[in-house]
Amino acid sequence: EVQLVESGGGLVQPGGSLRLSCAASGFTFRSYWMHWVRQAPGKGLVWVSRINRDGSSTSYADSVKGRFTISRDNAKNALYLQMNSLRADDTAIYYCARDKDWVMFDYWGQGTLVTVSS
Amino acid sequence: QSVLTQPPSASGTPGQRVTISCSGSSSIIGNENVYWYQQRSGAAPKLLIYKNDQRPSGVPDRFSGSKSGTSASLAISGLRSEDEADYYCAAWDNSLTGPVFGGGTKLTVL
Numbered sequence: 001e002v003q004l005v006e007s008g009g010g011l012v013q014p015g016g017s018l019r020l021s022c023a024a025s026g027f028t029f030r031s032y033w034m035h036w037v038r039q040a041p042g043k044g045l046v047w048v049s050r051i052n053r054d055g056s057s058t059s060y061a062d063s064v065k066g067r068f069t070i071s072r073d074n075a076k077n078a079l080y081l082q083m084n085s086l087r088a089d090d091t092a093i094y095y096c097a098r099d100k101d102w103v104m105f106d107y108w109g110q111g112t113l114v115t116v117s118s
Numbered sequence: 119q120s121v122l123t124q125p126p127s128a129s130g131t132p133g134q135r136v137t138i139s140c141s142g143s144s145s146i147i148g149n150e151n152v153y154w155y156q157q158r159s160g161a162a163p164k165l166l167i168y169k170n171d172q173r174p175s176g177v178p179d180r181f182s183g184s185k186s187g188t189s190a191s192l193a194i195s196g197l198r199s200e201d202e203a204d205y206y207c208a209a210w211d212n213s214l215t216g217p218v219f220g221g222g223t224k225l226t227v228l
Contacts, residue, residue, distance in 0.1 A: 035217075037163075044120070044222040045155070045163060045206050047214075059215040095162055103153045103208050103217040106174065108162040 002026040002107045004096050009112030016086050016116070022079040022096030022109055030054070030074040033099040036081050038092035039111075046092075049081065050099065064090075086116045121146055122207055122220035129226040135195040138223045140207030142188050146218060150209045152190040154183055157222075158203040166205070167192060194225075202227045 008020040022034070036048040049060045049070040058070050069082040079096050093113050097105035123141040130136040140152065154167035165174050167183035170190065182193045194201055207220040 037219075044204075045157075045208075045219040047217045047219065050216055061214065061216060097163075101168070103151070103210050104165065104168045105153075105155070105163070106165050108164070110162055 002098070004098065004107055004109035006094060006096055006109040006112035009094065009114045011115045011117065012086055013118050014087060014116055017082070017084045018086065018114060020081040020083065020094055020096075020112055020114070022081075024077045024079065024096075024098075027098070027107075029072075029077040034070075034072060034079045035097045035099055035105065036070060036079075037095045037097055037105070037108075038090075038114075039095070040089070040092040043092075048094070051079070083114070086114075088116050090114060091116045120221045121211065121218055122209060124205075124207060124220040124223045126221065127224045127226065129228055130194075130197045131228045132197055132199065134197045135193060136197060136225065137194075138192045138205050138207075138225070140190045140192070140220050142190075142209060144188055145213070146188075146209050146211050147185065147190055148188045150211075152183065152185050153208045153217075154181075154190075154192045155206045155208065155219075156203045157206065163206065197227055199227050201225060 003025045005023045035050045051070045067085045093111040095111045096109045098107040100106040151169045155163040156166045157163045170185040171183045211218040
């Protein structure tokens with residue numbers, strides 16, 4: 001059974017940092033591109049970042065470029081999102097998602113909540 | 119403000135057919151496939167339609183997708199109470215080098 005389990009969310013002050021993790025199981029992790037998608041409270045889905053199969057190619061939404069870094073460890077079946085210089089508008093549930101084919105996110109994690117507040 | 123425009127809300131009674139629209143541009147939707155996601159309250163999104171009109175296994179055939187020009191639609195026939203959810207369209211945005219989601223449509227089953 002495919003499973004994606006996020007962790008690492010929590011309360012952080014503006015300007016602070018947080019590292020999210022996504023533990024993957026039930027499939028060959030290294031064969032898939034992976035994404036982070038976030039959802040602010042009561043708002044819609046917003047794409048954050050993506051990474052290719054071996055981690056050599058990444059891209060980011062303009063709102064997080066230069067502050068967030070996506071990475072992966074295929075040996076550990078894990079996806080990461082390092083978030084620096086956090087702002088209040090980064091407050092959201094962060095989901096990791098498996099990319100079967102471009103925008104075809106066929107499996108999602110349950111999400112981890114990041115709250116940026118003083 | 120998303121580049122994919124959806125109505126904020128839609129509603130229907132059990133058994134009815136409802137459609138949700140998603141309007142984009144020639145560079146988004148016009149040249150790209152459209153995907154639809156369902157998100158029930160408190161849950162993670164779920165893939166509903168891929169590549170405009172394809173249903174993943176396990177998705178009932180009450181759900182169907184279509185695309186014409188720079189717009190796409192999700193149709194739900196035989197509406198059921200469990201269909202009450204938020205629905206999002208999505209497509210690849212080459213200018214973003216990533217996917218873009220519509221603002222979402224909240225479907226209420228009356």
